[in-house]
Amino acid sequence: MNKLCTFIIVILALVSCKSPEARKPVSVKTGSFIDASVERNKKLNAKEHASIEKLLKNKNIDYIASQSGFWYYYNNKIDIDSLKTPNFGDVVNFNYDVKTINGNLIYSEEDLKTQNYAMDRQEIFTGLREGLKLMKPGETVTFLFPSQKAYGYYGDQKKIGTNMPLMCKVTVNSITEK
Template identity: 65%
Template sequence: MSRIVIILACSLLLVACKSPEARRPISSKSGSFIDASVARNIKLNEKEQAYIKKIMSENPEEEYIASENGFYYFYNIKQADSLISPDFGDIVNFNYNIKTLNDDVIYTKEDIKTQNYVMDKQELFSGLREGLKLMKTGETVTFMFPSQKAFGYYGDENRIGLNVPLKCEVSINSIIDN
């Protein structure tokens, strides 16, 4: 009887010392949803870029500049004598409006009012944030932003719908070095 107890105890120890096995998922998902979303966004961006280029070709009197950040712009008023562009933490006082690419007004400068923005320390849609860095005091620039540089997939949950490319006329009143 004691022999059986010893064998039983040893076999229990051997079974109890087995290392745990990782549990496998019941089902695995592929990245097909993400892949489809990326493909959709690439097509949307190509379509918006083509439309912006069409607008630019219809307005040859403007000297459009392609930014490194994926949007286009031209100077309405350019200041050659001003050397100061805003840097991180500088306070920029500016006005802007928001239109569709077809010049339908969404928000006027009066709707938005004069803004004071601390560079890269406050929320602002990415295209405008990058656009302000290209400007100097006294300049007015018209930007054309594809939707992913504007309000993107969500819009502004008010007047700007989802995936709407925008045109903004921006004027910098002052830059306070901080």
């Protein structure tokens, strides 16, 4: 009986020393939602760029393609080298309006009023923030923003809808250095 108890204890000790095994996942996620979203956004981006390119061909204005992914032209360009473009923290005083890329007015300058924007310290949509960095006091520029540079998927929850490319005419009144 003593030998049987010793034998059972030795067997239990050997069996209980087994290392733990990793559990298998119940379901495997493949990232298909993200892949589908990427494809959808690529198609949307290509469609918007095609419509903007078509619009640019129909107009007799030479738009400049920015490295940031939007287009612009100068309505009023200031060629004085002593005037500087804004840097981080500078306060830019400006007026602007917002239209669809077909020119239908969404927000007028009167609706939006004169804005004061602390460069890269306040919230403003990406395209406008990057566009202001190109401007000097006294300049007026018309920008064409694809939706990802404007209000993107959510719009502004008021008049600007989902994935809506925009045209903005911006006038910088003054730049106050920080």
